[in-house]
Amino acid sequence: MAELLSGTDLSLLRGERCLFEGLNFALSAGELLLVQGPNGSGKTCLLRSIAGLTGLETGYISWQGVPTERDRQSFSAEVVWMAHRVGFKGDLTLIENLRFETGLRSATLGGIDEILARLGISRLTELPLRCLSAGQQRRVALARMLISDARLWLMDEPFTNLDAAGQTLVVDLISEHLAKDGACVMAAHRELEISVPVQRIQLQ
Amino acid sequence: MWKFLHKLASPPHFYDLSAKIIPWFSVGALAFIAYGTIAGLFFAPADYQQGDAFRIIYVHVPAAYLSMLAYTAMAVSAGIGLIWRMKLAHAVAAAAAPLGAWFTFLALATGSIWGRPMWGTWWEWGDPRLTSELIMLFLYFGYMALRGAIDDTAKADRASAVLALVGAVNIPIIHFSVEWWSSLHQGPTLVREGGPAIVPAMMYPLLAMIIGFSLLFAALLLARVRSEVLYRERRTHWVRKLLMPSEEST
Amino acid sequence: MNSDEAKIPGLWHGLRSIVRRDLLLAWKRPGDMLNPLFFFAMVSALFPLAVGPSAEQLAISGPGVLWVAALLAALLSLNSLFLNDYEDGSLDQIILSPQPLPLLALGKSVSHWLVSGLPLVIVSPLVAMTFRMPVETVGVLMVTLVFGTISLSLLGSIGAALTVGLNRGNALLSLLILPLAMPVLIFGARTVSLAAADDAVAAGIYFLAAYCMLAITFAPFAAAAALKISNE
Numbered sequence: 001m002a003e004l005l006s007g008t009d010l011s012l013l014r015g016e017r018c019l020f021e022g023l024n025f026a027l028s029a030g031e032l033l034l035v036q037g038p039n040g041s042g043k044t045c046l047l048r049s050i051a052g053l054t055g056l057e058t059g060y061i062s063w064q065g066v067p068t069e070r071d072r073q074s075f076s077a078e079v080v081w082m083a084h085r086v087g088f089k090g091d092l093t094l095i096e097n098l099r100f101e102t103g104l105r106s107a108t109l110g111g112i113d114e115i116l117a118r119l120g121i122s123r124l125t126e127l128p129l130r131c132l133s134a135g136q137q138r139r140v141a142l143a144r145m146l147i148s149d150a151r152l153w154l155m156d157e158p159f160t161n162l163d164a165a166g167q168t169l170v171v172d173l174i175s176e177h178l179a180k181d182g183a184c185v186m187a188a189h190r191e192l193e194i195s196v197p198v199q200r201i202q203l204q
Numbered sequence: 205m206w207k208f209l210h211k212l213a214s215p216p217h218f219y220d221l222s223a224k225i226i227p228w229f230s231v232g233a234l235a236f237i238a239y240g241t242i243a244g245l246f247f248a249p250a251d252y253q254q255g256d257a258f259r260i261i262y263v264h265v266p267a268a269y270l271s272m273l274a275y276t277a278m279a280v281s282a283g284i285g286l287i288w289r290m291k292l293a294h295a296v297a298a299a300a301a302p303l304g305a306w307f308t309f310l311a312l313a314t315g316s317i318w319g320r321p322m323w324g325t326w327w328e329w330g331d332p333r334l335t336s337e338l339i340m341l342f343l344y345f346g347y348m349a350l351r352g353a354i355d356d357t358a359k360a361d362r363a364s365a366v367l368a369l370v371g372a373v374n375i376p377i378i379h380f381s382v383e384w385w386s387s388l389h390q391g392p393t394l395v396r397e398g399g400p401a402i403v404p405a406m407m408y409p410l411l412a413m414i415i416g417f418s419l420l421f422a423a424l425l426l427a428r429v430r431s432e433v434l435y436r437e438r439r440t441h442w443v444r445k446l447l448m449p450s451e452e453s454t
Numbered sequence: 455m456n457s458d459e460a461k462i463p464g465l466w467h468g469l470r471s472i473v474r475r476d477l478l479l480a481w482k483r484p485g486d487m488l489n490p491l492f493f494f495a496m497v498s499a500l501f502p503l504a505v506g507p508s509a510e511q512l513a514i515s516g517p518g519v520l521w522v523a524a525l526l527a528a529l530l531s532l533n534s535l536f537l538n539d540y541e542d543g544s545l546d547q548i549i550l551s552p553q554p555l556p557l558l559a560l561g562k563s564v565s566h567w568l569v570s571g572l573p574l575v576i577v578s579p580l581v582a583m584t585f586r587m588p589v590e591t592v593g594v595l596m597v598t599l600v601f602g603t604i605s606l607s608l609l610g611s612i613g614a615a616l617t618v619g620l621n622r623g624n625a626l627l628s629l630l631i632l633p634l635a636m637p638v639l640i641f642g643a644r645t646v647s648l649a650a651a652d653d654a655v656a657a658g659i660y661f662l663a664a665y666c667m668l669a670i671t672f673a674p675f676a677a678a679a680a681l682k683i684s685n686e
Contacts, residue, residue: 051550054686077462077552085543089475091482096475103471104551104558106462128482286679342633349629353620362683363616367630370612370676374634377665381637384661385644 003065004029004183005050005152010059012045019045020203023059029151029181032174032196034188037203043187044084046203047156050185051081063152077106080150082158086141090130094121094140097129098147107148115146119169134161142173153177153184213292215433216442222426229423236416244409251406257321262409264314266417267307268333271340272375274304274421278347279372282365292429294361295436297368298351299428303421305344312337332382339378343371357436468553469561476565479538486534487569490527494574497523498581509586516585517646520595521602523581524574525639528603529628531570532610535562536618536681545618545685555678563611563674571603587650594649594659601662602642608666608673609634615680638665 003026011021019042027033035043048054050061052068052075060067068075081087088097094116101107116122119139124132129140138161145153153174159167171194174184178196192198211217244262251258278300285293315334316326328334350367354360437443463471480487501519502512539545548558578599579592587595613631620626645658 048686051546053546053549073462073552073554076550079550081546081550083543083546085541085546087543087545087547089479089538089542089544091479092475096478100471100475101547103463103468103475104547104553106552339633339636342629346626346630346633349626350616353617353622353626359683359686363680366612366676366680366683367616370634373672374637377637378633381640381661384657385640 006062008059011057012049013057014045025199025201027183027199029183030178030197031183032178032198033185034192034198035201036188041203043203044156047154047185047187051079051154078150079152079154080145080148082141082145082155084156086137088129088140091128093128094125098143101144105148109147112147115143119143135163135166138162151182155186157187213290215292215437218292219430219433222430226423226426229419233416233419233423236412236419240409240413240416248406248409260314260318262413264311264318265410266413267311267314268337269414270417270421271304271308271311271337274300274307278304279368282368286362286365295429295432297365299425299432301344301347303424305341308337308341308344312341336379336382462552465557469557472558472561473565476562477568480569490531490570491573491577493530494523494527495581497526512585516587517650518643520578520582521639521643524599525635527574528570528606528610529631532614533624533627535566535611535614540618549682549685556674559611559677559681560674563607567604567607571607574603575599591646591649594655595646597659598642598645598662601666602638605638605666605669606635608669611677612673612680615677615684618684
């Protein structure tokens with residue numbers, strides 16, 4: 001299968017500390033890259049540098065063989081980013097927030113009803129987002145990934161704040177995404193039960 | 205050419221090279237400033253209108269010139285650092301800012317002292333060039349404050365570089381608007397249509413002072429960049445070897 | 455999933471959606487919009503209280519006072535331009551959008567002006583009247599304020615982007631932006647003064663318009679570069 005995302009000779013310093021050095025990976029469509037390590041080991045930083053939010057000390061990320069620095073736009077069009085902070089406006093409703101997404105990136109509200117039903121947040125559409133619980137807000141962040149047709153999901157600790165059902169749901173959603181030739185990079189500090197090809201990066 | 209530039213940009217090489225250049229600049233600065241001071245204070249004729257008070261231009265004009273030159277140096281190296289990601293260029297920009305601020309302050313102080321006999325006041329708002337210098341000083345303060353507010357050096361470098369470039373675009377506009385705002389000051393002294401307006405005996409010391417100040421700036425800048433480089437590269441092998449040769453050999 | 459034909463929304467759509475979102479947010483929190491306006495009115499009111507009610511003096515200092523008050527009011531609201539987006543993580547999403555970041559920065563400036571600059575222009579005649587400004591001069595004041603506040607929203611977006619996420623960001627923002635805003639203040643206030651003295655005002659208005667165009671052209675790029683650096 002064709003190589004989708006690769007990193008070559010990545011290293012990153014944070015202030016005085018070296019988070020990782022000489023890191024390489026190559027991810028194909030349908031694969032999950034699991035970035036593991038204790039707190040403060042640089043999982044988030046690695047994800048942010050893959051996304052292009054943080055500059056790397058050395059090395060480069062390639063998307064379909066093209067360095068992302070060279071064609072930032074077509075790479076960005078293929079990425080959705082799920083971070084610790086959900087990145088929504090607390091004053092706006094769920095639908096208003098998601099509608100803003102459709103202006104930012106390739107996404108459609110066409111199948112929104114089924115998506116919200118599946119995520120169990122159908123009845124929350126009229127409330128300002130700050131009235132939702134942390135777990136419910138995470139589910140809205142999942143909705144952002146589902147309405148977009150990006151192939152690469154970058155997820156930083158997606159299980160945080162989710163109940164058991166929610167965590168199972170995340171695993172199912174990732175499996176389905178990978179089955180549709182997508183790819184996923186996930187930072188997690190714990191082991192994961194999932195029946196897809198998994199690569200691992202262990203950070204110290 | 206590129207190879208030479210690349211080599212120059214490597215911190216250890218710069219550190220060695222600058223050590224050789226600084227004495228030359230310092231001696232040159234001393235010679236020019238000494239000539240300019242003596243000739244300007246004792247041999248240049250007194251101005252027929254301003255008397256001996258005009259002699260402060262031998263400090264005021266070079267300082268004002270240097271306040272611009274330092275900003276230019278800062279903005280250019282900040283731009284180089286931002287575009288080509290050259291760390292040495294960022295170190296130059298960081299080192300140039302306080303020097304520029306000092307020269308600006310000197311220009312303001314001497315201008316104010318000059319204003320006392322000329323206009324009978326320490327501060328004349330109607331003078332566009334003093335006002336421009338004041339805004340210039342604020343620009344330097346802003347640059348240094350932004351740098352000071354960001355902990356991460358690499359981030360501070362790039363953020364302040366953006367500010368330096370925005371400031372560089374704005375400086376001509378600021379000067380233009382301040383000129384428009386008021387026109388009380390005497391016209392430019394050195395460059396004027398139909399040749400300089402002052403006699404050679406007055407002008408040569410002034411030129412010598414401008415060259416001397418520029419050399420002084422270059423020497424101070426290099427010395428500051430040296431210490432900046434040492435600080436920034438403190439974790440590297442070559443700095444450790446330089447500072448603690450015995451520890452390295454054991 | 456059709457991966458080879460990613461449908462990135464058009465530039466116009468991107469600009470419109472960020473402006474619409476920010477206007478919606480301002481609508482839900484009208485305080486953010488009204489505070490700079492009250493501030494503008496109050497600073498303008500402080501001045502006559504401080505120097506005395508002499509009509510002559512007020513007429514002379516009116517343009518300057520109104521312009522300084524407008525500048526400070528614009529600064530007051532600039533601090534939060536990117537701060538909320540930075541704090542809730544929206545800024546990550548905006549930077550990672552395939553839309554060009556300068557376009558989105560421009561959108562932020564546009565909505566900032568619509569929320570803070572435009573109301574100020576609309577209210578300014580009321581405040582100007584208390585300074586005994588003649589009606590023709592009020593027209594000039596409004597024109598200069600239109601160009602001036604647009605320029606300030608754009609220039610300020612650079613400062614706000616540079617200081618987002620820093621402690622003491624607010625004071626620093628003023629320190630960075632005020633010297634850069636000096637030409638706008640000079641031309642704005644002087645043009646109104648000239649108008650009050652029945653002098654020619656075209657030069658000042660042309661300058662402000664030109665500055666405004668320059669800011670629209672370059673400021674979004676500088677702000678975008680600064681945002682990327684600040685959000686690392």
